[in-house]
Amino acid sequence: MTESTYRIRGATGDWEVVIGLEVHAQVTSNAKLFSGAATAFGAEPNTQVSLVDAAMPGMLPTPNRECIRQAVRTGMAIDAVINKWSRFDRKNYFYADLPQGYQISQLYHPLVGEGVVEIVLDEKDPNSVPKAIGVERIHVEQDAGKLMHDQHPTRSYVDLNRSGVALMEIVSRPDMRSPAEAGAYLSKLRTILRYVGSCDGNMDQGSMRADVNVSVRRPGEEFGTRTETKNVNSVRFVMAAIEYEANRQVAVIEDGGRIVQETRLFDPDKGVTRSMRSKEDAHDYRYFPDPDLLPLELDDAFLEECRASLPELPDAKRKRYEGELGLSAYNAAVLTAEVETARWFEALLAECGSDVPAKSAANWLISDLYGALNRLGKTIGDSPVSPAQGAELLKLVADGTLSGTLSKQVFEIMLETGQGANAIVEERGLKQTSDTGAIEAVIAEVMEKNADKVADYRGGKDKLFGFFVGQTMKAMGGKANPGVVNDLLKKALG
Amino acid sequence: MSNLTDLGVAAIRDGVRGGEFSARDVADAFIDAVAAAKPLNAFLVETPDHALAAAKVADDARAAGETLKPLAGVPIGMKDLFCTRGVETTAASGILKGFVPQYESTVSGNLWNAGAGMLGKLNLDQFAMGSSNETSAFGNVISPWRRPGDTAPLAPGGSSGGSSAAIAARLCPAATGTDTGGSIRQPAAFVGITGIKPTYGRCSRYGVVAFASSLDQAGPMAHDVRDCAIMLEAMAGFDPKDATSLDLPVPAWEAGLNADLRGKRVGIPKEYRVDGMPAEIEALWQQGIDWLKDAGAEIVEVSLPHTKYALPAYYIIAPAEASSNLARYDGVRYGQRVLPDGAGLQDMYAATRAAGFGDEVKRRIMIGTYVLSAGFYDAYYTQAQKVRTLIARDFEQAFEQCDVLLTPTAPSAAFVLGEKSADPIAMYLNDVFTVPSSLAGLPAMSVPGGVDKDGLPLGLQVIGKPLDEQGVLNAGLALEQRAGFVARAEKWW
Numbered sequence: 001m002t003e004s005t006y007r008i009r010g011a012t013g014d015w016e017v018v019i020g021l022e023v024h025a026q027v028t029s030n031a032k033l034f035s036g037a038a039t040a041f042g043a044e045p046n047t048q049v050s051l052v053d054a055a056m057p058g059m060l061p062t063p064n065r066e067c068i069r070q071a072v073r074t075g076m077a078i079d080a081v082i083n084k085w086s087r088f089d090r091k092n093y094f095y096a097d098l099p100q101g102y103q104i105s106q107l108y109h110p111l112v113g114e115g116v117v118e119i120v121l122d123e124k125d126p127n128s129v130p131k132a133i134g135v136e137r138i139h140v141e142q143d144a145g146k147l148m149h150d151q152h153p154t155r156s157y158v159d160l161n162r163s164g165v166a167l168m169e170i171v172s173r174p175d176m177r178s179p180a181e182a183g184a185y186l187s188k189l190r191t192i193l194r195y196v197g198s199c200d201g202n203m204d205q206g207s208m209r210a211d212v213n214v215s216v217r218r219p220g221e222e223f224g225t226r227t228e229t230k231n232v233n234s235v236r237f238v239m240a241a242i243e244y245e246a247n248r249q250v251a252v253i254e255d256g257g258r259i260v261q262e263t264r265l266f267d268p269d270k271g272v273t274r275s276m277r278s279k280e281d282a283h284d285y286r287y288f289p290d291p292d293l294l295p296l297e298l299d300d301a302f303l304e305e306c307r308a309s310l311p312e313l314p315d316a317k318r319k320r321y322e323g324e325l326g327l328s329a330y331n332a333a334v335l336t337a338e339v340e341t342a343r344w345f346e347a348l349l350a351e352c353g354s355d356v357p358a359k360s361a362a363n364w365l366i367s368d369l370y371g372a373l374n375r376l377g378k379t380i381g382d383s384p385v386s387p388a389q390g391a392e393l394l395k396l397v398a399d400g401t402l403s404g405t406l407s408k409q410v411f412e413i414m415l416e417t418g419q420g421a422n423a424i425v426e427e428r429g430l431k432q433t434s435d436t437g438a439i440e441a442v443i444a445e446v447m448e449k450n451a452d453k454v455a456d457y458r459g460g461k462d463k464l465f466g467f468f469v470g471q472t473m474k475a476m477g478g479k480a481n482p483g484v485v486n487d488l489l490k491k492a493l494g
Numbered sequence: 495m496s497n498l499t500d501l502g503v504a505a506i507r508d509g510v511r512g513g514e515f516s517a518r519d520v521a522d523a524f525i526d527a528v529a530a531a532k533p534l535n536a537f538l539v540e541t542p543d544h545a546l547a548a549a550k551v552a553d554d555a556r557a558a559g560e561t562l563k564p565l566a567g568v569p570i571g572m573k574d575l576f577c578t579r580g581v582e583t584t585a586a587s588g589i590l591k592g593f594v595p596q597y598e599s600t601v602s603g604n605l606w607n608a609g610a611g612m613l614g615k616l617n618l619d620q621f622a623m624g625s626s627n628e629t630s631a632f633g634n635v636i637s638p639w640r641r642p643g644d645t646a647p648l649a650p651g652g653s654s655g656g657s658s659a660a661i662a663a664r665l666c667p668a669a670t671g672t673d674t675g676g677s678i679r680q681p682a683a684f685v686g687i688t689g690i691k692p693t694y695g696r697c698s699r700y701g702v703v704a705f706a707s708s709l710d711q712a713g714p715m716a717h718d719v720r721d722c723a724i725m726l727e728a729m730a731g732f733d734p735k736d737a738t739s740l741d742l743p744v745p746a747w748e749a750g751l752n753a754d755l756r757g758k759r760v761g762i763p764k765e766y767r768v769d770g771m772p773a774e775i776e777a778l779w780q781q782g783i784d785w786l787k788d789a790g791a792e793i794v795e796v797s798l799p800h801t802k803y804a805l806p807a808y809y810i811i812a813p814a815e816a817s818s819n820l821a822r823y824d825g826v827r828y829g830q831r832v833l834p835d836g837a838g839l840q841d842m843y844a845a846t847r848a849a850g851f852g853d854e855v856k857r858r859i860m861i862g863t864y865v866l867s868a869g870f871y872d873a874y875y876t877q878a879q880k881v882r883t884l885i886a887r888d889f890e891q892a893f894e895q896c897d898v899l900l901t902p903t904a905p906s907a908a909f910v911l912g913e914k915s916a917d918p919i920a921m922y923l924n925d926v927f928t929v930p931s932s933l934a935g936l937p938a939m940s941v942p943g944g945v946d947k948d949g950l951p952l953g954l955q956v957i958g959k960p961l962d963e964q965g966v967l968n969a970g971l972a973l974e975q976r977a978g979f980v981a982r983a984e985k986w987w
Contacts, residue, residue: 051597055822057590058577058599058701062737092818092866096839101821156839158826286866288875291707291815292699293737 006178010250016219017246019182020174024167025199026207027070033142033166034061041205045159053164055099060292067166070198071111071140072306077196078135080115087295092286096158097145105141107287112138119184133185134173143167179239186235191314194339209233214245225259229273232266241266245273325358334366344380351391356398393421403432434481443492446471498523499664503568503721510567517549517567524569528613528665533987536635536660538574539582540614545569548611563609565728571660571669574615575622576602577701585703586630587620589850590829599701600733601712608728613666616656620852622677622705625924627655628915629854637908638663638983641948648908651681657715658685662983668716668725674709675808676928679940682715683903683953686942689715690722693961694935695740698733704819706812709932719971723747750964753972756790761896765801774946775902782900782954789972796892800884804930810865810878817862886934893959898969901927903940903953931957941970942979
């Protein structure tokens with residue numbers, strides 16, 4: 001996947017798409033970037049607002065260390081340069097959702113410099129070649145409030161709950177060449193943020209959104225003029241916006257027009273982008289260093305702590321699952337794509353101990369558990385079965401107490417009743433038996449009832465073996481160990 | 495006891511402690527004086543209840559035999575740039591008319607914790623932008639001083655003109671001021687009182703209506719050096735709510751007062767001898783040099799070569815910050831809102847700010863917006879910041895040769911109100927001696943040195959090394975003891 005073959009087929013030939021993303025990710029923190037106010041999503045309007053967030057006279061911002069720490073950890077997770085000296089700037093503009101009349105951001109000296117995010121187009125395809133997408137910078141800044149236009153016929157209301165919430169702006173290089181690559185980048189970034197714990201990645205709640213920069217060019221030529229589509233809030237929409245925008249640009253150029261550098265909006269209902277404002281109307285933000293804040297200087301101990309607190313990241317985890325645990329590339333990719341899944345899987349492994357092979361645990365999670373969750377419309381986060389309960393079941397399979405068929409039955413009962421596997425097996429007598437005496441007695445009975453078939457079998461009709469297995473299992477109520485039944489039958493039939 | 499309103503901070507504090515008079519007596523005397531001084535227009539809001547409550551606490555504590563707080567029984571004036579909980583705070587601007595904060599500035603809170611009471615909120619130049627008090631939206635303060643045989647109203651200086659006039663007129667023994675480019679020192683000089691701007695970061699800016707964040711610094715104004723030291727000790731201190739606050743203990747400045755300057759060197763910056771400086775100021779400066787020699791100091795000439803760029807740099811940096819700091823006054827959440835019929839958001843902003851801000855504030859917002867604009871930023875703002883660095887370096891190098899600097903505070907005595915209001919540049923020149931130390935964040939104070947030919951006060955400025963308020967206070971004390979300044983405004987109001 002080093003060179004993308006994605007092309008827009010225009011009337012005059014093929015066009016290559018060039019994409020860069022600016023991802024705004026809300027920092028997971030109990031408090032806002034420069035005030036102590038809370039940041040809960042979905043709270044009543046204006047209940048998460050301090051005097052600082054409302055920009056009351058004389059109020060001053062003071063940096064929240066946790067927000068800085070999360071941004072630094074995020075930078076470390078994408079192998080980025082961490083700038084030990086950075087500074088906050090004011091971006092000045094008037095809007096009713098911006099109480100200060102400026103946003104505190106970092107233009108000139110961002111907290112995090114160059115980094116890289118590795119993507120593979122098809123995580124499940126072991127032959128898919130990874131591609132490195134450059135990250136130019138990550139800076140931290142304040143979010144704005146929200147205007148509500150539907151509360152009153154002639155007035156707009158302002159909700160400042162989000163005002164001052166910390167955002168990381170993660171700016172990529174224009175390294176993506178197809179909607180699929182952009183989608184893979186955004187998904188991967190989201191996975192990393194969720195592993196690190198610096199952003200919850202809830203795109204539908206707006207905690208992650210992307211500004212999409214798109215231009216088109218003839219393959220290999222200079223970059224074309226780009227447009228920026230603002231605030232796109234799902235992976236699917238990002239891909240749709242790029243596809244629409246790239247085709248629109250090709251059509252404009254091929255019609256003899258020129259692309260205007262402008263800001264556009266994506267309409268998810270119609271799947272189109274629309275012009276919001278052109279460069280000529282662009283604000284002059286009058287950036288300058290915020291005189292209320294000292295430059296941010298990070299010491300080695302702080303950086304050390306940030307690094308030490310990083311969890312195992314998805315790429316490393318996937319490699320370990322393949323190598324140490326011997327999982328297939330597909331299973332390793334599935335289990336590491338969401339941090340919750342990986343956590344659940346590792347909890348399951350811990351509960352299983354050495355009694356259950358990792359492969360069996362992985363297979364059970366991906367086929368049985370996921371199948372059940374899909375059916376129930378649940379996610380692994382609200383799975384009705386805990387890792388400990390899963391391990392209890394898997395151990396019964398591993399020690400031969402349950403056959404594969406029986407284990408599926410027991411799992412269904414677990415899902416319905418919430419009972420543990422051991423209790424179910426005891427209560428309902430679902431235990432598989434390997435008691436040779438009991439099985440031999442049943443076999444003797446079956447052979448007696450079917451003396452004619454015994455004679456046929458002994459006369460060379462080998463195919464009848466399956467019949468005897470079936471009869472024995474049936475008589476045992478499905479609880480006989482199939483291996484033992486096979487062995488004993490072979491012996492008895494001679 | 496002759497007149498309680500003639501007493502300063504230390505005398506009131508000691509008198510209340512010693513039982514010579516009650517805090518209630520003191521509060522009553524000042525409350526009456528304030529009520530009787532309407533013509534000066536020094537107070538925007540009078541808060542007798544606040545002063546009386548603090549007096550009661552002091553008197554009760556004394557009656558109960560408790561140790562009294564450092565400012566117990568001392569009623570003070572509060573510049574109306576400090577937010578005071580439950581008391582209207584306007585920064586003398588129409589745009590904040592009626593604004594009552596639900597919070598207390600750290601500095602005012604510190605003063606109340608030290609036992610002080612508040613007589614009222616003091617008038618000032620609108621958003622602290624001005625040198626004469628004429629930019630107040632609520633009418634200018636009039637200085638208690640007059641030229642002999644002349645009733646022309648004189649400027650009390652600015653922006654802390656309400657503070658300076660109130661102290662000079664004995665309406666309060668001390669007051670808070672704020673100083674961005676000279677707003678404590680110049681008004682102190684104009685009315686013959688003492689005022690100190692401490693090192694940037696000593697006093698928290700939390701709850702102080704912002705003018706220019708990198709320059710704004712609170713400080714006390716009072717009758718003498720000791721009173722300033724007492725006040726500053728109460729006002730200063732680390733505040734986690736201000737990211738630029740200095741995390742350092744507050745020295746015992748009053749206890750450290752010492753007018754013996756033997757072994758100290760006083761620098762005289764040659765660049766401060768500006769063209770057209772009145773001979774009387776020149777003479778007073780020389781007099782000050784002689785006084786400090788007399789106190790044992792060695793006098794050295796020093797050079798601050800970038801001084802002439804200070805004023806232009808200041809009038810880029812301060813308006814730049816102000817243009818952004820004042821963006822929050824938009825009519826959306828508090829203060830004045832002007833909503834013309836059918837107006838949209840932008841119209842509301844324009845109408846609100848046009849009606850709410852005075853001309854000088856608008857002028858500085860426009861200058862600030864201009865110098866930060868794309869295409870001008872480097873030529874103005876970046877350049878001004880470089881000048882600021884050079885000015886700070888000038889001081890650093892000068893302080894290798896001396897401990898404090900001595901200069902005049904202002905290039906003239908108080909002028910007649912209206913005399914300079916038509917010419918902003920002439921008004922800005924008032925700050926020529928005070929602005930450089932503001933740009934460098936240094937402690938600096940003005941001490942009354944003498945009077946001009948009209949009998950109007952003139953001030954001397956002492957500038958110190960970063961954090962060396964003690965050195966500044968001590969040199970100020972040496973000047974004060976030798977100047978023996980006793981002139982006072984005759985009561986006409």
